[in-house]
Amino acid sequence: MPEPYDPLQPGEKEVIAPTGQGGPMDLALEEAQSLEKTLEPAGPGPQEKARSLWSDAWHQLRRNPVFVISLLLILFLVVISIWPQLIASGDPLQCDLSKSQQGSEPGHPFGFDTQGCDVYTRTVYGAQASITVGICATVGAALLGSLLGGLAGFFGGWWDAVLSRVADIFFGIPVILGGLVLLSVVTSTTVWPVVGFIVLLGWPQIARIARGSVITAKQNDYVQAARALGAGNGRMLLRHVAPNAIAPVIVVATIALGTYISLEATLSFLGVGLRPPTVSWGIDISNAASQIRNAPHMLLWPAGALSITVLAFIMLGDAVRDALDPKLR
Amino acid sequence: MLLEVRDLHVEFKTRDGVAKAVNGVNYSVDAGQTLAVLGESGSGKSVTAQAVMGILDMPPGRIAGGEILFKGADLLKMKEEERRKIRGADMAMIFQDALSSLNPVLSVGAQLGEMFEVHRGMSRKDARGKAVELMDRVKIPAAKERVGDYPHQFSGGMRQRIMIAMALALEPSLIIADEPTTALDVTVQAQVMDLLAELQRELNMGLILITHDLGVVADVADKIAVMYAGRIVEAAPVHDIYRSPAHPYTRGLLDSIPRLDQKGQELYAIKGLPPNLLAIPSGCAFNPRCPMARAVCRTDVPPLYEVTESPAPRTSACHFWKECLHA
Amino acid sequence: MGRYVIRRLLQMIPVFIGSTFLIFLMVYALGDPVAALFGDKAPDPATAARIRKDLYLDQPLWKQYLHYMGQIFQGDFGTAFNGQPVTELMASAFPVTLRLTIVAILIEIVVGITLGVVSGLRRGQLVDTSLLVLTLVVISVPVFVTGYVLQFLLGVKWGWVRPTVSSDAPFNELILPGVVLALVSLAYVTRLSRTSIAENVKADYVRTAVAKGLPRRRVITRHLLRNSLIPVVTFIGTDIGALMGGAIITERIFNIHGVGYQLYQGILRNNAPTVVGFVTILVIVFLLANLLVDLLYAVLDPRIRYA
Numbered sequence: 001m002p003e004p005y006d007p008l009q010p011g012e013k014e015v016i017a018p019t020g021q022g023g024p025m026d027l028a029l030e031e032a033q034s035l036e037k038t039l040e041p042a043g044p045g046p047q048e049k050a051r052s053l054w055s056d057a058w059h060q061l062r063r064n065p066v067f068v069i070s071l072l073l074i075l076f077l078v079v080i081s082i083w084p085q086l087i088a089s090g091d092p093l094q095c096d097l098s099k100s101q102q103g104s105e106p107g108h109p110f111g112f113d114t115q116g117c118d119v120y121t122r123t124v125y126g127a128q129a130s131i132t133v134g135i136c137a138t139v140g141a142a143l144l145g146s147l148l149g150g151l152a153g154f155f156g157g158w159w160d161a162v163l164s165r166v167a168d169i170f171f172g173i174p175v176i177l178g179g180l181v182l183l184s185v186v187t188s189t190t191v192w193p194v195v196g197f198i199v200l201l202g203w204p205q206i207a208r209i210a211r212g213s214v215i216t217a218k219q220n221d222y223v224q225a226a227r228a229l230g231a232g233n234g235r236m237l238l239r240h241v242a243p244n245a246i247a248p249v250i251v252v253a254t255i256a257l258g259t260y261i262s263l264e265a266t267l268s269f270l271g272v273g274l275r276p277p278t279v280s281w282g283i284d285i286s287n288a289a290s291q292i293r294n295a296p297h298m299l300l301w302p303a304g305a306l307s308i309t310v311l312a313f314i315m316l317g318d319a320v321r322d323a324l325d326p327k328l329r
Numbered sequence: 330m331l332l333e334v335r336d337l338h339v340e341f342k343t344r345d346g347v348a349k350a351v352n353g354v355n356y357s358v359d360a361g362q363t364l365a366v367l368g369e370s371g372s373g374k375s376v377t378a379q380a381v382m383g384i385l386d387m388p389p390g391r392i393a394g395g396e397i398l399f400k401g402a403d404l405l406k407m408k409e410e411e412r413r414k415i416r417g418a419d420m421a422m423i424f425q426d427a428l429s430s431l432n433p434v435l436s437v438g439a440q441l442g443e444m445f446e447v448h449r450g451m452s453r454k455d456a457r458g459k460a461v462e463l464m465d466r467v468k469i470p471a472a473k474e475r476v477g478d479y480p481h482q483f484s485g486g487m488r489q490r491i492m493i494a495m496a497l498a499l500e501p502s503l504i505i506a507d508e509p510t511t512a513l514d515v516t517v518q519a520q521v522m523d524l525l526a527e528l529q530r531e532l533n534m535g536l537i538l539i540t541h542d543l544g545v546v547a548d549v550a551d552k553i554a555v556m557y558a559g560r561i562v563e564a565a566p567v568h569d570i571y572r573s574p575a576h577p578y579t580r581g582l583l584d585s586i587p588r589l590d591q592k593g594q595e596l597y598a599i600k601g602l603p604p605n606l607l608a609i610p611s612g613c614a615f616n617p618r619c620p621m622a623r624a625v626c627r628t629d630v631p632p633l634y635e636v637t638e639s640p641a642p643r644t645s646a647c648h649f650w651k652e653c654l655h656a
Numbered sequence: 657m658g659r660y661v662i663r664r665l666l667q668m669i670p671v672f673i674g675s676t677f678l679i680f681l682m683v684y685a686l687g688d689p690v691a692a693l694f695g696d697k698a699p700d701p702a703t704a705a706r707i708r709k710d711l712y713l714d715q716p717l718w719k720q721y722l723h724y725m726g727q728i729f730q731g732d733f734g735t736a737f738n739g740q741p742v743t744e745l746m747a748s749a750f751p752v753t754l755r756l757t758i759v760a761i762l763i764e765i766v767v768g769i770t771l772g773v774v775s776g777l778r779r780g781q782l783v784d785t786s787l788l789v790l791t792l793v794v795i796s797v798p799v800f801v802t803g804y805v806l807q808f809l810l811g812v813k814w815g816w817v818r819p820t821v822s823s824d825a826p827f828n829e830l831i832l833p834g835v836v837l838a839l840v841s842l843a844y845v846t847r848l849s850r851t852s853i854a855e856n857v858k859a860d861y862v863r864t865a866v867a868k869g870l871p872r873r874r875v876i877t878r879h880l881l882r883n884s885l886i887p888v889v890t891f892i893g894t895d896i897g898a899l900m901g902g903a904i905i906t907e908r909i910f911n912i913h914g915v916g917y918q919l920y921q922g923i924l925r926n927n928a929p930t931v932v933g934f935v936t937i938l939v940i941v942f943l944l945a946n947l948l949v950d951l952l953y954a955v956l957d958p959r960i961r962y963a
Binding site: 382384386413414415416417418421422424426429430431432433434435436443444447448479481495 | 858859860861863864865866867868869870871874878879882883956957958959
Binding site: 165166168169172173174176177178180181182184258262265266269270285286289292293296299303306307308310311314315318 | 667670671672674675678679682683792793795796797798799800801804805808812898901902904905908919920923924931935938939942943
């Protein structure tokens with residue numbers, strides 16, 4: 001007789017739900033699904049498996065130029081977002097209208113924007129907002145998502161059903177649209193509304209991954225054995241399930257960090273993300289876009305910085321995923 | 330001779346070096362004959378078969394030398410298009426796991442009929458009729474009703490019958506069966522094996538049966554080739570081997586079959602592990618595990634000795650085959 | 657099969673209610689639709705109260721929602737900021753965005769799958785590695801940057817295409833915007849089909865197909881592709897809804913008067929009926945696209961059909 005087989009059954013595989021901008025946030029999901037499938041082949045024991053998986057991955061990563069380059073790039077970005085003065089001596093808000101849209105000159109290698117501000121200084125200072133939003137939003141979404149998703153996967157039942165439907169609802173709302181509606185009423189010039197919004201729409205994606213990998217980990221023989229031996233829920237979750245479920249979440253979170261930075265820029269571009277006087281690549285790109293015919297340099301630098309930052313995080317996540325995924329070698 | 334493999338060498342490029350999977354294999358099969366190839370996993374028995382079929386993954390695989398003569402012509406010298414026309418039509422293969430070897434999204438009728446469409450240029454409708462005939466032939470009940478069903482709707486034994494039907498579709502002169510019953514329940518194993526043997530007799534095909542199950546071999550094989558670390562260590566008519574093996578590895582294999590008259594005694598097992606193909610031991614590859622090993626075994630690769638006692642041709646790759654034979 | 661469809665349809669109901677209610681909540685709870693009607697002028701309190709009553713705004717939120725949904729199912733989507741019925745805006749905007757989406761999806765299918773298959777079959781080779789890096793770069797550069805740059809280069813500097821789209825938005829003018837809209841999804845389709853092909857090419861049934869003596873082309877098209885495309889079809893299907901909702905940026909760059917443009921206007925002017933109406937339709941499109949994917953899934957994979 002036919003085996004009951006339904007790939008859409010909860011826990012088996014969910015349809016990839018786009019997050020609305022036809023875009024970046026889906027990458028993580030796609031990657032994680034393939035990861036989830038391939039992390040299953042298990043070594044002998046729980047501790048042993050976790051250790052060899054990670055040390056094996058680390059061994060491979062150290063020799064992967066993509067990983068090393070993106071890691072160095074990210075470190076650099078983090079450092080200059082904390083101490084932008086290290087490489088930029090000027091003040092991003094001090095502008096000279098008489099230099100509006102002028103090209104590069106000594107001391108001002110990237111030229112000036114419409115307001116006459118130094119593009120180089122603004123590009124350097126722009127890292128701060130992007131990195132802050134990216135890291136805070138990712139940490140928030142990852143904590144909330146893995147907590148809710150992990151619990152749903154571990155306990156199952158109605159809690160799982162409710163969570164899955166709630167996640168579906170959030171997937172049903174196009175991201176940019178939600179951002180426009182929610183953030184257009186905000187007047188704060190800090191990064192927090194944007195962070196909050198990204199966490200709000202980002203957690204279901206992480207939750208889905210966490211849930212899936214917890215279910216997978218839970219079905220492993222040694223976890224079943226631990227349960228048979230009378231291990232309590234708390235101990236099981238912490239000692240046996242969590243260490244094995246955490247890899248996909250980390251990978252997805254890394255890739256998501258890149259896409260969140262891109263999302264922040266997109267929202268700022270539309271005028272509902274960060275607001276002046278916060279220095280943001282998205283705002284600068286938005287200002288430069290309308291002037292592209294007169295002064296393309298204004299667009300080039302912040303856009304380049306933004307793209308490289310996003311690329312660095314996505315490549316890092318990609319490299320980590322490859323390392324954790326023995327099947328793809 | 331229907332098929333003759335001469336001094337075949339196959340290598341695989343891996344991250345850690347070149348793995349020598351097949352190192353100078355010789356064997357032959359005639360029409361109507363059954364050759365059983367025995368060996369542990371990694372002994373090169375499946376790789377040799379894949380090289381014969383021409384379905385090795387290249388790269389990482391590479392045929393480093395030798396000849397494969399099929400009806401007198403060297404397959405390795407043929408153009409891919411010529412080989413393709415032989416594959417499936419005049420030489421077919423049965424795989425171990427029928428569930429994964431059949432395409433999950435095509436009906437079994439379509440997969441069987443495809444053979445006739447591609448090799449015989451039949452219309453889809455005629456090919457479908459042929460598919461029903463084939464399913465009848467391998468004794469699948471209600472073939473006509475089930476021809477549109479998908480592989481997952483059949484039981485394991487029925488799926489393996491479909492694999493057999495697919496291999497037999499164009500009545501090839503050679504069939505290679507790679508562990509055809511390993512994935513099946515013990516009760517079904519015998520049925521499938523009997524069916525295969527019966528069809529072989531009927532069509533007078535050559536059959537290469539790859540297995541690690543000595544029980545299956547005794548019933549159906551005419552001759553046996555035992556492989557170890559990519560070489561044939563002993564080749565002989567089936568009864569000679571069971572009576573008196575001429576290689577310590579064969580002896581070890583035979584001794585490790587559980588027997589009822591030894592109930593209560595400890596089971597024999599060959600000590601050690603199969604060799605690492607990246608670093609095959611020098612001399613005789615079996616020497617680290619061999620109870621009879623001496624100094625010469627660690628230095629000199631044993632040639633294939635003619636074991637002359639039997640009227641049928643018989644060879645052993647052991648320096649001390651005589652000792653082994655009379656032990 | 658029938659039960660399968662019914663189950664999927666039932667699962668959609670809570671999602672539909674949840675998403676629309678959430679948007680309804682955001683729009684009505686956060687903004688003041690009456691104040692928006694009057695723009696900068698302060699409305700006369702009596703008039704404001706009357707409008708409030710007419711629009712059910714004095715009722716609790718869930719009643720407002722029910723009332724609104726009731727009207728929507730009678731085809732009444734309310735009035736836009738310029739006095740036009742929202743349905744009229746929809747009638748002009750949706751066909752434009754639909755055309756744009758069709759162009760984008762076609763590009764995704766043709767280019768994305770082709771590239772994915774090529775790179776999946778040549779895994780580890782130069783073509784594959786360069787394509788992989790390229791897709792990551794495409795994903796990393798924000799759409800609005802690619803959009804403006806392509807518009808500037810192709811439309812203004814080299815003059816190959818019209819930089820903006822005229823109000824009829826015929827297909828030929830939508831090619832560049834379609835590329836921009838499709839670009840990121842295109843990269844996903846490429847990666848997804850590559851992974852899928854590379855995984856399936858090692859499958860036992862592909863080896864069987866080769867052992868059957870089938871020509872390489874037939875092995876790929878009939879055996880490999882059909883199995884590998886199942887996840888890709890899923891992605892493209894769900895992407896239909898996402899592209900329509902995500903066209904805001906593309907439509908802004910190329911001045912296309914489609915759904916994204918109308919929504920943006922609606923949000924800027926705080927016009928609740930426009931926003932909620934358009935979003936409701938988008939959610940329905942999204943859910944229908946999901947259903948379509950599920951059905952297509954069942955067609956492509958018989959193991960689901962008989963579950």
